Amino acid sequence: MDFFNQDLTSLHADLVNKKISAAELAQATLANLKQTDAKVDAFLNLNEDAALKAAQAIDAKGINPANVLAGIPVGVKDNIVTKGLTTTAASKMLENFVPVYDATVVEKMLANDMVIVGKTNMDEFAMGGSTENSAFKVTKNPWDVSRVPGGSSGGSAVAVAAGQVPVAFGSDTGGSIRQPASFNGIVGMKPTYGRVSRWGLIAFGSSLDQIGPMTRTVKDNAAALNLIAGNDVNDGTSSKREVPDFTAGLTGDIKGMKIALPKEYMGDGIDPKVRDVIQAAVKQFEDLGATVEEVSLPNSRYGVSAYYIIASSEASSNLQRFDGIRYGFRAQDVKNLEDVYVRSRSEGFGDEVKRRIMLGTFSLSAGYYDAYFHKAGQVRTMIINDFNKVFEDYDLIIGPTAPTPAFKIGDEISDPVTMYMNDVLTIPVNLAGLPGMSIPAGFADGMPVGLQLIGKSFDESTLYKAGYAFEQATDFHQATPDLGGAH
Amino acid sequence: MAEERINAEQVKHVAELAKLEFTPDQLATFTGQLEKIIGMFEELSTVDTTGVPVTSQVNDRRNALREDVAVKSDESERKALLANAPETANGLIKVPAIIDESGDGE
Incomplete structure (x- = not known):
């Protein structure tokens, strides 16, 4: 079955009323997923046997009527580690890597009876905006399979947009949840930095990375954030702030809300x-x-430059751990230890990952540190101050999520600067650590266009409230791509 | 800023720092692309940042500490960990010699 005509509320009712069992739901989900994935290539690795077993165990225990996520099939981006289930970050470097622990968000999914059906495709190590940087496959946009799904969480976005799963999780360092959500006509939330534990998220830019939910509706998204939010002893940057019920303020009433529209977000580009x-x-x-x-x-406007210096510098440090020794790819016929490092890294990483490592190493190197890394950190402060000033007078900021709808596969992949500019509207939000959400707002030439809502720190609730009101007043979220089915 | 932002020699040096190596063709491509990206970065030099502090993290916590307690792994976890290593021997991770053992002149 697909999930075009169901949301979490209706699925939950069906499960509680035993109209369908969790096992039947998992089975139907996987059957449809395998069929549709031949067209869109959203998944890298299915978790078929374990998913069915888990669903049967949930049926045996009974669906908890208070838990809207019980028995719900979910897709997980392949940079989030899953115990016993191959986790590659779409890199040859980790092609055969089997984690020995679950990410905190995965622990929460399993503890709350979600059924993980598989791991979704992405740009290698989450570096990219089109999912073309995967070492394994090119994911297609279900609205037009000649176009990219965006990225780096392209597989998770497509899995939801193509009706394969009702919920998927992605990660967002510079727009990697919001931009693919925009390109696929779904809802994608990048929570405030610190709202969600990063434990078990394969690190890219540690001061920027956040895990977040991708769904068809705002209400489903809020329910999924409820699940993963909160402090974690294993992530010292996860906040101890109280987590509100994000579904609580969804009334549809936003009278008197003060919204800001930055003129830079509606400019020539x-x-x-x-x-x-x-x-x-x-x-x-x-x-x-x-x-x-x-x-x-x-x-x-300086966000893209500051971001590519900061994120690449953090990445160059984080990716030092991939050395061909303890896990991951090791080159053959190596003569000595230095050879293991250099050849394993050179053969195991793809070009975009190497570019980022090079940019980061350069920005941090003697003679360039002040002009690049230090300067970028100052500009980051100025970008934060801009947001703070606006939030003195407004409840939230809106604008486009991405400058264009989804572009053609192959069009931008050879031109890094053009590709990087796709993130110009999402990057400032990561630099400031703020929550940002993309919701379906319409179409341009048949391709979805996302509206970005940016909130005050730890104020995801206002984004959900505003997004829900917009969704209730429009029907863009109800449109579905034609995958050759009866829609 | 210098006229030439980055040349092939510098790219090679950075690659050495990053433990990466490139063929001459790759080096030429990377040098051209990095030149263009670093060219974009130079717009930052036009921003007046006098007296502006650096932001290196946006976390709302400081010094999150916990007790330093060892958590014991069991045998199956040890096995699962070692299964990810490219080469093992006697329950340990095996690496090639640090010094080239292939002899002089290979």
Whole structure:
């Protein structure tokens, strides 16, 4: 079965009323998934036997009527470690890597009776915006299979958009949840830095990375964030703040809400058809009783440069651990230890990962540190100050998630600078550690366009509240891609 | 800023620091791409950051400490860990000699 006409609430009701068992649901999900994945290639690795066993155990125990996620099939991005289930980060480096522990978010999924059906494709080590950097397969956009799904969480986005699973989890370092959510017409939340434990997330940019949910509706997304949020003793950066019930404020009433629209987010670099969609969204919010006013984030234009210095520097450090010794790929016919390091890394990493390691190593090297790494850290402060100033007067910020709809497979992959500019609207949010969410806001030439909502630190609730009101007033989230099925 | 942002010699040096190696063709491609990306970075030099502090993290906690307690792994965990190592011997991870053992002149 697909999930085009069901949400968590209706699925949960079916499970509680025994209209379908968790085992039947897992079976039907996997059957449909295998069929549709021949067209979209969203998954790297299925968890078929373990999923069915887990679902049977859940049936034996009974579905907890208070847990809307019990028995629900879920896809997990392949940079989130799963005990006993191969986890590759879409890299040849980790092609045969079997983790010995579960990420904290995975522990929470399993403890709450979610059924992990497989691991989703991504850009290698989450570096990229098209999922073309996977060492294993190219995921296709279900709205037009000649186009990219975005990235790096392209597999998770497609899994939801193609109706394969009702929920998937991704990670977002510079836009890797929100941009593919935008390209696929689904809801993707990057929570506040520290809201969700990063324990078991294969590290890329440790001051930027967050795990977040990808779903078809805002309410489902809020329920999924409820599951994974909270402090974790294994992640010293996870916040001890109280976690609210993110589904609580979904009333549809946003009268009097003060919304800011940064003029830099509607400038020349933005596809006019995307701008039209966002203008219509602005009107929609005004019709709902919110006020929308233009503001400025003057330093956001420097975000891409600052980000690629900071994220690459952190990556160059984080990826030192891949040395061909304890786990991962080791080159053949090596003569000595130095050879193991250099040849294993050179043969095991793909080009984009090498580019980022090189950029980071360069930015941190003697003679360049001040001009690049130090400077980027200062610009990061200025970007944060811009946001703080706007949030003195407004409840949230809206704008496009990405400058364009999904582009063609192969179009941008050989031009790193063009590819990096896709992140221009999402990156500032990671640099500031703020929550950001993309929701379906319309179409441009038949391809989905996402609206980005940016909130105050730890105020995901306002994003969900506003997103829900918009969703109730529109029907973009109900549109489904034609995969050759009866939709 | 220098006229030439980065040349093949520098790229080679950075590759050595990063424990990566490139063929001459790859080196040429990477040098061209890095030149372009670092060229983009140079827009930062136009930003006046006098007196602006550096942000290196956006965490709301400071010094998250816990007790330093050893957690014992069982035999199956040890086996699972070692199964990920490219080469093992007698329950240990095996690596090639640190010094080239192939003799002089290979």
